[in-house]
Amino acid sequence: MDNFELTKIAGAVLAALLLIFGGKTLIEMRSEGRPVVVGYALPGGEPAAAPETNDKAAAETKDAAAVDGKMAEVAAPADGKADAAAAPAADGGSDIVALLVKANADNGKGAFSKCKSCHVVEKGKASTVGPNLWGVVNRPKGASEGFKYSEALKAKGGEWTFENLSAFLRNPKGYIAGTKMVFAGIKDPAEEADLIAYLATLADTPVPLPK
Ligand code: HEC
Incomplete structure (x- = not known):
């Protein structure tokens, strides 16, 4: 498998995960009226057995956190009250x-x-x-x-x-x-x-x- 293929697979996996967890997180955050938090605590840098898997996991973690961050902004009340x-x-x-x-x-x-x-x-x-x-x-x-x-x-x-x-x-x-x-x-x-x-x-x- 060359790099390009790996990238595509990783991309597909990411997209699926984001859909599932991103959507779920958004719903939970909004419904509880308690924005932020969810998703930030994911450990990103822990060494795993297979380096390839680890890279993917790390990328996913980062991406999920980024998306959560955005969603938190959306869900957060504009007036901060x-x-x-x-x-x-x-x-x-x-x-x-x-x-x-x-x-x-x-x-x-x-x-x-x-x-x-x-x-x-x-x-x-x-x-x-x-x-x-x-x-x-x-x-x-x-x-x-x-x-x-x-x-x-x-x-x-x-x-x-x-x-x-x-x-x-x-x-x-x-x-x-x-x-x-x-x-x-x-x-x-x-x-x-x-x-x-x-x-x-x-x-x-x-x-x-x-x-
Ligand atoms: C993300 C989508 C969404 C947003 C944003 C939203 N609503 Fe709703 N609203 C719904 C849904 C879905 C229902 C039906 C709830 C159910 O069946 O439990 C509903 C139900 C209602 C009802 C009950 C109406 C009835 O016929 O019984 C009222 C009133 C209402 N919304 C007002 C508002 C107001 C005012 C806002 C803005 C401040 C708002 N909603 C924002 C999706 C939304």
Whole structure:
């Protein structure tokens, strides 16, 4: 086998591993709302029996770490307030009514860019990765026509009140263990209130905000 062939094989193996572990890591990191860490501790330089295998392993390790690093950036909250806001997240929603009084739906529309990769909001438009969010405020949970919800979400019951939305958006997995919404959560309560105020406008009759 010449070098070129080896490179190709190594490349194929790497690509497969990255797909598997990279994807899994991303999902785990995002869902736990605890970015970074995973993947850095891999030992890179330990001598192994066959030098050829060792080289490959080392290359894989390095590459995996690099990818994890990138993903950590993606998953990390932009404002860096994750830790500060982590405590109130547990009972999320209790302060949302007060926050909504000062909320700004226009800002929320901007913040919705975080959701756009998975959600459409236009009335009647087919759902994408996540359900269409037109009219989601006060809608029964799991009620977007034709969307295949997780069992966990379907079993949750009730409606998407401001409080429930807030609890969910702060910590999706914390509010519905087993939800398939892979999103770390909004860590800034004011931003979250803006976002919910925006969601409230997405209806034939917008849901009035608390005054
Ligand atoms: C990576 C994709 C993804 C992102 C990003 C995402 N969501 Fe979701 N969302 C989903 C999926 C998938 C579901 C369905 C969850 C289930 O069935 O457990 C969902 C469900 C929901 C629901 C429940 C709707 C219903 O009909 O019951 C709401 C509300 C929601 N998302 C709001 C948001 C908001 C607001 C954002 C941005 C802050 C956001 N999501 C970001 C994928 C995503």
